[in-house]
Amino acid sequence: MAFQRDTSFVPIPPPGEDELPYDDGEPMESERHRKQMDLLIEALDLLWKERDDVYVGGNMAVYFSELQAKKNDFRGPDVFVVLDTVRRERKSWVVWQEDGRTPDVVIELLSESTEKVDRIDKMRIYAKLLRVPEYYLFDPFTGVLEAYALDLATMAYAPVAPGAGGDVASPRLHLGLGVRRGTYHGLEADWLRWLDPEGRVVPTGEEQARAADERARAAQHEATLLAARLAEYEQRFGKLPGGG
Incomplete structure (x- = not known):
């Protein structure tokens, strides 16, 4: 007589995230x-x-x-x-x-x-x-x-x-x-x-982007001021050595 395994007491695993509802059913208040x-x-x-x-x-x-x-x-x-x-x-x-x-x-x-x-x-x-x-x-x-x-x-x-x-x-x-x-x-x-x-x-992503933009504008402003100072210097004293 062939042996048959009794599976009637094999525990059923608890449900996981794929089986359980993942929305708690409550929308945010406002x-x-x-x-x-x-x-x-x-x-x-x-x-x-x-x-x-x-x-x-x-x-x-x-x-x-x-x-x-x-x-x-x-x-x-x-x-x-x-x-x-x-x-x-x-x-x-x-x-x-x-x-x-x-x-x-x-x-x-x-x-x-x-x-x-x-x-x-x-x-x-x-x-x-x-x-x-x-x-x-x-x-x-x-x-x-x-x-x-x-x-x-x-x-x-x-x-x-x-x-x-x-x-x-x-x-x-x-x-x-x-x-x-x-x-x-x-x-x-x-x-x-x-x-x-x-x-x-x-910071949030929006704040990070805004800060990066402000840094870029500040750097551009500094570069513009430096270029203006250089132009003023060269107008008064001539071009710097190696300036082309």
Whole structure:
């Protein structure tokens, strides 16, 4: 009699990012919310364009348990950063496909419809289940920034006092966060910005292009002044040796 293997107890692997919904089903609250999310992600992507060990995501699903995936009852972070990972395209962040890696930093953009969830439900999940070390809340319309650090003893968030100028440090990213007035994609507002260790704003692509243009114009101006001085000198004293 031939032996037949009993496969009835072979475990079914949990679903991955290709099987799970990757849109959390919640659009950004307003144009300013959407642009604020894009600004934070864009600036970090440009700052770390040479790195392949970090992932920056936003408004995408984060799955941390099979039960939660089945119920699909958790809206993803507005902005999150994961260190010590692989930089690649993802449909969603599935913890059991990422060697257990969870976000190191989460930023939620407050609105009237989401503030209660961000302050209660999400704060509990980020602290007790995902154990996110740094949690930030920012209201794009009031410009109020709040910072929280995870207390490992209580698995709860403790407020972090801002600096003298209202900026806060992100120890995990070796960066800062602060509110700065500016224009992003045609909208002038008080934006939440990443700050480098010297306190300078981490630029967006538009700002990098504008700075490059300003440097080019300054260089052209200097060249024009130098040429004018040279012409004046030669008119008064004759051409310089070797000047042709």
